Amino acid sequence: MIRKSQAYFETVANVLPHLPFDLLDRVSLLLFEAYVERRTIFLFGNGGSASLASHMACDLGKGTIQPDNPKRVRVLSLVDNLPTITAWANDSSYDDIFAEQLRNLARPGDIALAISGSGNSRNVLKGLLVARELQLTTIGIGGMGGGKMKRLCDIGVVVPSDNMQIIEDFHVCIAHCLFTTLRQRIAEQPEGRAIATTVAMGATPNAPAPQ
Numbered sequence: 001m002i003r004k005s006q007a008y009f010e011t012v013a014n015v016l017p018h019l020p021f022d023l024l025d026r027v028s029l030l031l032f033e034a035y036v037e038r039r040t041i042f043l044f045g046n047g048g049s050a051s052l053a054s055h056m057a058c059d060l061g062k063g064t065i066q067p068d069n070p071k072r073v074r075v076l077s078l079v080d081n082l083p084t085i086t087a088w089a090n091d092s093s094y095d096d097i098f099a100e101q102l103r104n105l106a107r108p109g110d111i112a113l114a115i116s117g118s119g120n121s122r123n124v125l126k127g128l129l130v131a132r133e134l135q136l137t138t139i140g141i142g143g144m145g146g147g148k149m150k151r152l153c154d155i156g157v158v159v160p161s162d163n164m165q166i167i168e169d170f171h172v173c174i175a176h177c178l179f180t181t182l183r184q185r186i187a188e189q190p191e192g193r194a195i196a197t198t199v200a201m202g203a204t205p206n207a208p209a210p211q
């Protein structure tokens with residue numbers, strides 16, 4: 001008889017071979033290019049995804065530091081400034097909490113990395129819309145088919161599952177994968193050099209979103 005706990009992990013194992021590994025490599029290249037060109041990576045999401053945005057910002061910002069190399073990854077989690085978040089939520093709309101921060105901080109060429117299990121959180125979608133308006137490269141980490149978020153992203157990494165717990169499990173794995181591969185790239189090439197990521201992606205960032 002299969003134990004209930006065992007059944008859960010077998011579900012995890014069944015999803016693993018179907019992850020979009022090619023897209024993860026492309027995202028890793030984009031993050032490395034941002035490091036090389038000193039562009040900023042902005043992370044955001046709700047609930048468990050908010051916690052992961054903070055976790056990932058810590059990993060990318062601190063864990064990639066190399067000995068005797070002063071160059072660092074510029075990364076910021078937009079979920080961590082509670083006064084700003086509550087001010088926008090109270091005075092305007094909760095939908096604005098990420099978008100308005102991007103208007104203050106983002107520059108063309110920066111990266112907006114959104115995390116959403118459903119892909120349909122309104123504040124995440126508005127953040128991505130503003131990111132596109134500001135000419136950022138947009139990346140989504142999602143599940144459940146990608147939701148509305150997928151069409152707003154230059155690269156959408158979608159966990160092939162409709163189980164939120166399984167999706168969130170893999171989101172943590174994806175965050176650690178991106179951190180580890182970025183750290184390896186920096187270690188192998190400390191000074192870095194520009195990469196033709198748009199060629200590697202096979203698409204042009206910030207193409208108009210499908211209607």
